[in-house]
Amino acid sequence: LNRINVSLASLKPETYKKVYGMDTLKTVLKGLKKAKEVGFNPIKLNFVAMKGLNNGELDNMIDYCVKNGFILQLIELHKVSKTVGGNGDFYKKNHLDLKPIIKELESRAEKTLVRGSMQNRRVFTLPNGAVIETISPSHEFCLGCTKLRVGCDGNLFGCLYRSDLGKNIKEALQNHDSLSQYEQIVKQVIDSREPFY
Structure with a gap:
């Protein structure tokens, strides 16, 4: 980062x-x-x-x-x-x-x-x-987006507009032994991505 x-x-x-x-x-x-x-x-x-x-x-x-x-x-x-x-x-x-x-x-x-x-x-x-x-909002907004976002509460989102698809990574990040758990959460969030616009 x-x-x-x-x-x-x-x-x-x-x-x-x-x-x-x-x-x-x-x-x-x-x-x-x-x-x-x-x-x-x-x-x-x-x-x-x-x-x-x-x-x-x-x-x-x-x-x-x-x-x-x-x-x-x-x-x-x-x-x-x-x-x-x-x-x-x-x-x-x-x-x-x-x-x-x-x-x-x-x-x-x-x-x-x-x-x-x-x-x-x-x-x-x-x-x-x-x-x-x-x-500005446009039909191109989702096209090619590769971003992940982390909220102040520890929720990881694959889309700025789909908070319902977020997963909490706070515990996985704080527990240094659970890198695989963190990777699994990131993969789930990426897999849940879909175009909003």
Whole structure:
């Protein structure tokens, strides 16, 4: 493990708490500082832009990333009815179309790269050194995905959108004698993968 992605929807404590339901922003910021100190590289911050919650914070988040040498992943809120609530109310209330923001970034960028191996994501490098990768829902989203994700509770997921298919690896990781148990769990999670979009 030499790189990490961290979800950070806000640098404002009250907004952070509203989004995540916890007052842990200071802990997350300390953790990011420590991750940088111990040499994780790259460190990417996942910023899901949400109307009425954090849509006015993009410039502050860009500045924070430049100051710390982080890459910003600007993510459009995805409709994930299979796993979150099921009725789409949160999506309807908070979805923010990134197209106008992407157009603005495009006009400001010194360099634009398209990551063909990653759903044709666009990566903008701004004059201040900011690197911003944009992620919007598309039919290509699942195509070629090889990622596994670990939640803070120790659950391992083969798909960001299928929390129902997660398996807990915490005990297997803590018990150094059970490498085969860990490998078996990873294999089960990989085998359970299926396209969401």
